[in-house]
Amino acid sequence: MGTRCDIYIEEADESFVGVQCFYDGYPEHMLPELDFCGYKMLRDYIIVAGSKGGIRLFYPSKGQTEFAGALPYYVYDPHSKNNDADFIYVMKNNGKVSWKERTDISWKTI
Numbered sequence: 001m002g003t004r005c006d007i008y009i010e011e012a013d014e015s016f017v018g019v020q021c022f023y024d025g026y027p028e029h030m031l032p033e034l035d036f037c038g039y040k041m042l043r044d045y046i047i048v049a050g051s052k053g054g055i056r057l058f059y060p061s062k063g064q065t066e067f068a069g070a071l072p073y074y075v076y077d078p079h080s081k082n083n084d085a086d087f088i089y090v091m092k093n094n095g096k097v098s099w100k101e102r103t104d105i106s107w108k109t110i
Contacts, residue, residue: 005030005087007055008078009043012093018075019046021055022068025087027099031110036061039095050074 005025008018024030034042037060045065049055053070078090089099090107098107 003086004084005089006075006078006083006085007034007042007046007058008075008088008090009039009046010090010092016076016078016090017046017050018078018090019049019054020068020073020075020085021049021058023055023057025085027087030058030087030089031097031099033058033061034089034091034097035110037091039091039093042091046074 002023003025005021006018007021008016010016037045045060049067051072052067053073054068055065056068057064057066059065078088083102085102087099087101089097091097096109098109100107
């Protein structure tokens with residue numbers, strides 16, 4: 001069984017767009033994969049994934065990313081209290097990643 005996360009990018013106007021990822025959302029997996037992507041590649045993944053209902057498997061460093069194959073679905077607020085993902089990741093437009101567990105109050109930045 002996977003651990004779900006939300007993956008966002010920060011847009012130039014400080015808004016956010018993201019998708020849900022349904023597999024292996026733990027930081028020890030996600031942080032290296034987000035670092036591998038960088039901002040532009042991650043933005044491309046999010047645009048495609050949102051149009052396909054999210055990401056089922058996120059493993060771009062091995063070329064094994066799969067999309068959910070459902071109706072289009074994007075998320076827009078990483079600060080929402082209604083979030084049901086286990087972890088939340090935000091790639092800032094400067095390329096830095098902030099993340100937290102859903103129940104945490106403060107964000108970690110790498």
